[in-house]
Amino acid sequence: MTDVYALSSVDELGPVLKDYDRTLMVTDSNASKLVDLPSSSIVLPPGECEKRWESVDRILSRALELSLARDSVFIGFGGGVILDMASFASSVYMRGARLVLVPTTLLSMVDATLGGKTGFDYHGIKNLVGTFYPAEAVLIVPDTLRTLPESEFRSGLGEVVKHAFLSKDRKLHEFLIENHDAIMARKSDVLSEMIRLSLEVKIWYITRDPEEKKGIRSALNLGHTFGHALESLRGFSVSHGEGVAWGMHKAFRAGVELGVTPEDFASSAVSLLELYGFDGDESIADDEFSRYLAAIRSDKKKSGGSVKFVLMEGQGLPVLTPLADEDIRKAVSC
Ligand SMILES: NC(=O)c1ccc[n+]([C@@H]2O[C@H](COP(=O)([O-])OP(=O)(O)OC[C@H]3O[C@@H](n4cnc5c(N)ncnc54)[C@H](O)[C@@H]3O)[C@@H](O)[C@H]2O)c1
Structure with missing residues (x-):
């Protein structure tokens, strides 16, 4: 079962995430403005059109570059597009690495973090490739919604x-x-x-x-x-x-x-x-x-x-x- 925590500001995120050893933060260029990113992070372009295999490939390649192990933690930080891809990558990396999600859109907070659906669009078909892989924790910071269009x-x-x-x-x-x-x-x-x-x-x-x-x-x-x-x-x-x-x-x-x-x-x-x-x-x-x-x-x-x-x-x-x-x-x- 996924643990859900509410944090009052992004400042609280740093100390919480520090507790996880060996992480890969996955985000996009909009959500990335909300936090100080670890240098190892991968920042993808935003939007549904980026929800594709090539982006997942980049996430997996970065995990390999960082020599992440099965007990390393993929952290999805962003809207549903980022969370779905970070979750998918985590679910297949070494047959399943650890996964923590930090949703930054209202839709992803209420809909895309619980229930374990992961995936990406393939040959123009939405979410054609995916897995069920619940995150171990979801950290919700409603304050991040201030900048949401x-x-x-x-x-x-x-x-x-x-x-x-x-x-x-x-x-x-x-x-x-x-x-x-x-x-x-x-x-x-x-x-x-x-x-x-x-x-x-x-x-x-x-x-x-x-x-x-x-x-x-x-x-x-x-x-x-x-x-x-x-x-x-x-x-x-x-x-x-x-x-x-x-x-x-x-x-x-x-x-x-x-x-x-x-x-x-x-x-x-x-x-x-x-x-x-x-x-x-x-x-x-x-x-x-x-x-x-x-x-x-x-x-x-x-x-x-x-x-x-x-x-x-x-x-x-x-x-x-x-x-x-x-x-x-x-x-x-x-
Ligand atoms: N896994 C699930 O159960 C589930 C459920 C519902 C939807 N989804 C998926 O979620 C996706 C849609 O998610 P979404 O609506 O979050 O879209 P999104 O991830 O594309 O985010 C919308 C836009 O907001 C930007 N953004 C994100 N956080 C921001 C912030 N705090 N301030 C300013 N800009 C910010 C993003 O960069 C993007 O441009 C779809 O691909 C859908 O399939 C998955």
Whole structure:
């Protein structure tokens, strides 16, 4: 099980990381500005397009140059792109070295550090190559979010709001309503509590289905199937979090239409999305629908040849179900 620690500032990181003997810090040129890096660190260019084999190769080569051993520690310091690649490299180096993650984006704090998914994009397919390899520790420093661009912050908020719906209780939902202004002002103590509540939800799902084989962990894909297809249709000009938030609007609409989702639950969920500026207004025009459907069909979350959507039967009650093309059309066309 991964230990999660919250630190109040990056100054606390140095002493904690010093306790690890023989380390390789992996970061990118944006996240690297947040700390004094050890000289042995590897600094990659930022962005999803760098999440590829050549970058992983550079990490592994540096580990070899430094003569790292199996008990050496790979430290991923950055957003989800860096963490996924550092984790992958650590998982295959000498059949598995030690791994510590320090996420520096909101999305990576609430979504990419727990659950052990590692990987990189291959031949244009996102996360095609990867392993399951949980980190031994995750160090969260909410203070690092101060420098995060607004669009990246919003992208992470989309995932936090998703966790509020999947939670077995309404604690996170209420917290997000009561602390909206402080969250948007990025007050560290409030972000810290928001991240803690959000991670509790993720932990609930991943501990019951660590390798995503029972359909329980797949609930964390709420909004993703609708949303990924929008991201793909719009040439990835829509951020991941925006896509997921839009997808949740559509999942609630489809759920209500099919009698799966109670109207009062859907309307309270939609209010929370709107409070955080995720309006879900964008619609898929008739002449775009066949391309949108093709993007849905290429979604990797297929099971037995059919794409499963996550609909909600109420608070914390996700259900996985295929949808007829006509039901998808109704959900996304208004
Ligand atoms: N392993 C998992 O379970 C999991 C879950 C969700 C997403 N992911 C992966 O995570 C990736 C997306 O992660 P992301 O949204 O963090 O993107 P990212 O890693 O590309 O980071 C977004 C941008 O923010 C910059 N950045 C990072 N920290 C910063 C900071 N504190 N201040 C200023 N700039 C900073 C980065 O350099 C980058 O330009 C995707 O590749 C996705 O597949 C993995």
